[in-house]
Amino acid sequence: MPHVVVVGSGIVGLASARALAQQGHDVTVLEKEERLASHQTGRNSGVIHSGLYYKPGSHKALMSRAGVRSMTAYAEDRGIAHEICGKLVVATRESEVPALRALAERAQQNGVPSRLVSAAEAREHEPHVAAVEALRVDSTGIIDYPGVCVALAEDVTEAGGQVLLGARFERARSTTDGVDVLTSQGRISADWLVNCAGLQSDVVAQRSGLVPEARIVPFRGEYFELVPGREDLVRGLIYPVPDPALPFLGVHLTKMINGSVHAGPNAVFAFAREGYRWRDVNVRETASALAWPGLWRLAGRFGTTGVGEVVRSASRRVFARSLARLVPDIGVDDITPSPAGVRAQALRRDGTMVDDFLIQRAQNQVHVLNAPSPAATCALEIADHVARQVTQGA
Missing domain, CATH: 3.30.9 (D-Amino Acid Oxidase; Chain A, domain 2)
Known part of the structure; x- marks a missing residue:
């Protein structure tokens, strides 16, 4: 049974570990903190994003549409608090209306359920809002993402994996047999390393012998x-x-x-x-x-x-x-x-922000180097993609 070490117990790391464990891999999750989802996942706004803003055809746009469905279904299945409450994007002055209508066109290109509404219609949804016109997005929701992480960790352990808290990743190197991983709790011989370390993802990549495309x-x-x-x-x-x-x-x-x-x-x-x-x-x-x-x-x-x-x-x-x-x-x-x-x-070195999810590969290694919002919404989709990278490379 191939052994995969996943670095990071945020929602992307745990979702990836779950996908791999459910495919029959022996999975170990390393988390340097003493609790799950201590950083980005546990400190975000808890929104299920619809995919409204992103470039059509991008991973963010495609995965958000799927993520709304998969994350909502997972929450319903596991009894995790969530609500599809919708949102308003509001133009508060006439000069913002052209940009609002351009956003409505992008929503249509991305297949996001939405509609332009008048100021009066906007106030039917939000009585205190100031708007000359608004875009109503029906598929946006809210959710307890730390609760999702607890459920994902349970799925990992039920599938035979383990989540090690207080286990800091130190360094790794690919070998002819797989990946040698050094942690604060000792050395692990693995077949694959999956880096979902979020704020530390480029550091983990560098300490694994990879030159990351971005900082x-x-x-x-x-x-x-x-x-x-x-x-x-x-x-x-x-x-x-x-x-x-x-x-x-x-x-x-x-x-x-x-x-x-x-x-x-x-x-x-x-x-x-x-x-x-x-x-x-x-x-x-x-x-x-x-x-x-x-x-x-x-x-x-x-x-x-x-x-x-x-x-x-x-x-x-x-x-x-x-x-x-x-x-x-x-x-x-x-x-x-x-x-x-x-x-x-x-x-990137030229000052451009990486606009989409960024995953780099090395020998027996997969590094998720950019997974900002809407990564929590898309976590199950990103996880499936990561799992395919490991399975196809095995």
Whole structure:
């Protein structure tokens, strides 16, 4: 029975481990933390993404459509909390309407159920929203992704695999017989290595002898949430019209599966890969990011936007004003800080962000090097793809 070591217990790692274990592989998951889904999966907005924004024909677009179905079906089968509540993308001024209609055309190209609605129709869904026109996306939902990870880990163990917590990956090398993997708990002789390490994915690749196509640069996404008693301002999900020239969607409002309403995120450079606060600084990781030419080229293109994000990070009042564009009743006293997340953004040397999922192969190794949003939605599809890479290469 082939033995596969999977690095990372986020949703992509556990889904990949499940797919491999259910195909008959002997699977070991390595997780350096003492609990599952400690980083990106456990700190995101819990959205089941419809595939609205992505380039037609891209992995993100195709896998999102399938992911809505597979993730919803998995949640229903395992009794995981979820709701297909839909969302509104709102044009708050006339100048945004052309971009909103272009987004509606992309939704149609991607096969995403959606429709343009008037301001009055938008308020039927979200009574407090400000809109001159909106796009209603019916297939978007919310879910308990950490709960999904618990279920996936159970599936792995039930299929004969194991999930090792507190087991840090150190390095690996391909051999004539497979892959020799060194961990903080000892050495493992495996047939395959699958890297789903998220924020550390390029580091794992480098320590396995691979030259990654891109470097992970961390961007912290800071959130607020509506204070108790003000959650009724938002029924589902409310997003702004994205600027196609910018790499992030902008701050938005998201009802969470526990009934709270998250507001955000912004996007600021993080001084550590797991830097969830401004005071979280890792000198070595910061120096590595600053030495990457792609970061400076990105900053050259989006410097003004970056300054605005820092200002919004420093000022609750500015953050509240951004939200009030979508829901005017939101004021500075209606929001309170919520735990931040960090996005593992793969950045090429020329300063371009990797726009799609990125998987690299080496001898008896598969490395998932870029799996940002909507990777959680697409986790079961990414897992099937990873499992095929291993099976076809065996």
